[in-house]
Each structure stands twice: as structure tokens, then as C-alpha cells.
Amino acid sequence: MTVIWTMKPEDVARIRFAFSPLWELVASLRTLQGPARQSIHLPWIKCVRPRLAGLDLAELFALVPPTGYFADFVTPPPDTPLPDFAAELDQVRRASPERALVEARNLAGSDPAVLARFISDPVAGVARVADALEAYWETCFAEFWPRVYGLLERDVLRRSRQLAQGGAHELFAGLDPAVKWTGEHLYVDRPWCLVSELHGDGLVLVPSAFYWPSVAVMSPPYQSMLVYPVQGVGTLWEQGPPPAPAALSALLGRSRAQILLALAEPSTTTALAGRMSLTPGAVSQHLGVLSDGGLAVGMRVGKQVVYRRTPIGDALASNSA
Numbered sequence: 564m565t566v567i568w569t570m571k572p573e574d575v576a577r578i579r580f581a582f583s584p585l586w587e588l589v590a591s592l593r594t595l596q597g598p599a600r601q602s603i604h605l606p607w608i609k610c611v612r613p614r615l616a617g618l619d620l621a622e623l624f625a626l627v628p629p630t631g632y633f634a635d636f637v638t639p640p641p642d643t644p645l646p647d648f649a650a651e652l653d654q655v656r657r658a659s660p661e662r663a664l665v666e667a668r669n670l671a672g673s674d675p676a677v678l679a680r681f682i683s684d685p686v687a688g689v690a691r692v693a694d695a696l697e698a699y700w701e702t703c704f705a706e707f708w709p710r711v712y713g714l715l716e717r718d719v720l721r722r723s724r725q726l727a728q729g730g731a732h733e734l735f736a737g738l739d740p741a742v743k744w745t746g747e748h749l750y751v752d753r754p755w756c757l758v759s760e761l762h763g764d765g766l767v768l769v770p771s772a773f774y775w776p777s778v779a780v781m782s783p784p785y786q787s788m789l790v791y792p793v794q795g796v797g798t799l800w801e802q803g804p805p806p807a808p809a810a811l812s813a814l815l816g817r818s819r820a821q822i823l824l825a826l827a828e829p830s831t832t833t834a835l836a837g838r839m840s841l842t843p844g845a846v847s848q849h850l851g852v853l854s855d856g857g858l859a860v861g862m863r864v865g866k867q868v869v870y871r872r873t874p875i876g877d878a879l880a881s882n883s884a
Contacts, residue, residue, distance in 0.1 A: 566751040566780050568787065570761055575731050577765025580719045581641040585651035586790065587711055588696065588704050589627055589638050590773035592620070596629040604773065606800040611703040618702060622688070623695050625677040626667065634666040637692060640767050640786040648700060648708070656693045660685040662784070709837035710799065711772050717828040718770045718793045720869060738768075739791050741778045751780055751789065761787050772796050811879070819849045823880055826859055829871040 594601045595615070598608050627633040636658040639651065664685040667678055681688035726734045735744035741752040749766075767788040771779075775792040807820035815823065822835060832850065836843040850870055853859040858876035861868045872880065 566753045566782075568749040568751070568761055568766070568782075569747065570749055570766065574761040574765050578726065578731065578734075578768065579644065579765060580723060580768050580770075581644045581646070582712060582715050582719070583638070583641045583646065583651065583769050583771075584648040584700075584704075584708055584712070585646075585655070585696070586638050586641075586769060586771060587708075587773045588648075588700055589623075589633070590771060591704065592623055592627045592699075593629055593633075594773055595620075596624060600629075601773070601775070603775070603796060604800070607707060614702050618695070618698055620695065620699065621674065621677050622681060622692055623699065625673040625681070626670065626692065628670065628673050631671065632669060634663065634670065635781060635785060636663045636666055636689070637696070638781070640781055640788040641769065642786070648705070652693060652697055652700075655696065656690065658689050660689055663689050709834070713830065713834035713838050714772055714795060714799050715770045715793055716834050717795065717830060720829045721794070722768075722770075739778050742789070742791065749789075751778060753778070753780060772799055815853075816849075818845070819853060822846065822849050823853060823858060823872065823876055826870060826872045826876065827880070829862075829869045831867050831869055835870075 591604075591607075594604050595608065595612075598605060623637075626637060637655060639654040639658070641651065642654075643650075664682060667681050667685070667688075670678060681692075722734060722738075725737060731744060732746070735742055735749065743750040764786060767786055769788060769790045770793040771790050772793050774790055775796045777792065779790040781788040781790075807817055807824060811820040811823070814820070818839065818841065821839060825835060825838060830838075832843050832846050835841075835850075836846045839846060841849075850859060850861070853876070854861065854870075857873055858879060859870050860873050861870050863869075
């Protein structure tokens with residue numbers, strides 16, 4: 564079965580990327596319920612499982628079962644490229660109770676008693692779900708978000724270059740085998756059929772680590788959104804920054820050598836700081852030295868400055884490997 568979207572030229576022109584901490588949080592509920600499906604996240608599961616005893620996740624698990632459809636109102640499509648969790652959670656709190664009721668009734672295989680409680684009073688149910696998401700975020704996810712964000716950011720930067728250099732054809736060709744683009748229609752292999760137009764409002768592309776390796780779609784009444792598996796998810800739970808060879812460390816210093824190696828993929832100061840376990844200020848100072856030495860260069864992408872290695876930096880990093 565297939566989802567088929569007809570994309571007009573204005574839709575193609577309005578393709579945009581976004582990050583969603585809320586999507587990752589909700590997707591991680593499935594990871595908890597089926598660890599074998601995503602064994603790659605076992606380090607995270609082992610870390611947070613002892614913390615679950617103090618949380619009541621029954622209603623969240625009912626709305627987000629291990630497989631199949633889950634209630635869309637808990638993952639509203641991001642309306643900005645870099646939404647923070649508080650802003651996304653506010654969208655959940657403002658979700659239409661009527662819409663949430665329809666979605667809850669479409670769920671199959673969930674706990675009937677828990678769902679019945681939600682269906683009997685969706686206004687109170689939406690409020691409880693938002694509170695549960697907030698507690699789950701603070702207890703099990705917030706401290707890990709910078710690491711997840713860094714992985715998603717590197718993926719988006721890489722694919723943004725693909726879109727700029729090769730257009731939609733090159734972007735969709737490398738997105739996922741389940742996604743195919745004909746120049747007019749976007750086909751997404753899903754367990755159900757849907758044929759619709761995007762109506763000129765574009766398409767939001769959201770990379771995901773915790774929904775990996777699957778794709779997901781959202782359609783009207785929501786903004787059309789395609790969630791795709793992020794590349795490099797196997798590196799997500801690696802401990803610490805990449806090791807710096809001794810010779811490169813002796814030349815640049817250990818931290819600068821690690822940062823130069825990490826810039827194999829363009830990154831922001833904040834993302835590097837999270838990966839290096841350094842303060843943003845310290846990373847900024849090291850980047851300044853690398854830039855002054857001609858080994859790295861910053862480029863503005865939207866409101867952020869993204870750093871990458873120069874050809875000289877590439878040569879130094881590769882020769883030291």
C-alpha cells in the first residue's frame with residue numbers, strides 16, 4: 564500500500580526541514596515498549612528504565628501503542644525549523660479535544676480501560692497527556708536531547724546541500740527506499756492507502772532517530788509532514804567525542820584535534836559542545852583558533868553559524884588518521 568502526494572511546483576519550492584524534540588520523545592515510547600525492534604537504543608533504555616517507576620505512562624502507551632497508528636495530536640508538525648520542547652508541548656495542550664477524541668477512537672490494540680477514560684473526557688485527557696509528556700521529558704529525555712539534536716542537525720545540513728545542489732530529485736532519491744519521487748508525485752510506502760494533494764502548503768521533512776528505521780507521514784488536517792530515518796544513528800550512543808590521533812593532538816591540542824575530526828560533518832558550536840562535553844564558550848575559542856589557522860570556516864545557515872573543515876583541515880585530518 565502507498566501514500567501518494569501530488570506536489571505542485573509551489574509545494575516543491577516550500578519543502579523545508581525541521582527538528583522536533585516532541586516527535587523524538589513520542590517515538591521513544593515505542594522504543595520502550597519494543598526494545599528488540601530498536602536494539603540500537605539499548606544504552607538509552609538501560610539508563611532510563613530505572614526512572615520509569617516514578618512515572619505514570621499508561622495513557623501515553625495507550626495513545627502510542629507499540630505498532631500501527633498512534634494519535635496524531637501528540638506529535639503536531641513543527642511550525643518553525645527549530646521548535647523547542649516547551650513550544651511543541653504548548654501545541655499539544657491547545658489540541659482540539661474533538662480531534663483528539665476522533666484519533667483516540669481510531670486506535671486498535673490499546674488498553675481499552677485507559678482509552679475509555681480518555682474518550683469519556685477528552686478535555687481532561689489532553690491535559691493529562693500533556694502533563695505526562697512533560698514529566699517523561701524531564702525525567703528520561705531532556706538530558707539526552709542535545710546528543711540527539713546534534714545527530715539530526717548533521718543530517719539536515721547534509722540533505723539541505725543535496726536539495727540546493729541537485730533539487731528534489733536528488734533529495735528524495737537518497738532519503739529512504741520507501742520514498743520515491745516522479746517529478747509530480749511523491750510515493751511513500753506505508754501500510755495504508757492515501758491519495759491527496761499538498762494544496763501549495765509545502766512539505767515538512769523531519770529526520771528521526773527514535774522512529775528509525777521507518778518512515779511516517781502526517782496529512783490534513785495537519786501540515787503535510789514526512790518523517791524519515793536519520794543517517795548515522797549507529798553513532799548516537801557512542802561514548803564521548805571521536806578519538807584524536809596522538810600526532811594531531813600534539814600539534815593542535817587534544818580538544819582542538821577532536822573538534823577538527825568532528826567537523827567531518829558541518830556542525831554548530833552548540834552541537835559540538837554537547838558532543839565534546841565542553842562549554843559552548845570553550846568550543847567557540849577552539850573554533851576561532853582553527854579558523855584563524857585556515858583549518859575551519861564558519862558559514863551562516865539561517866540564524867545559525869555552521870562550521871566545517873577547509874580543504875587544508877580535511878587534508879590534515881585525513882593524513883593523521
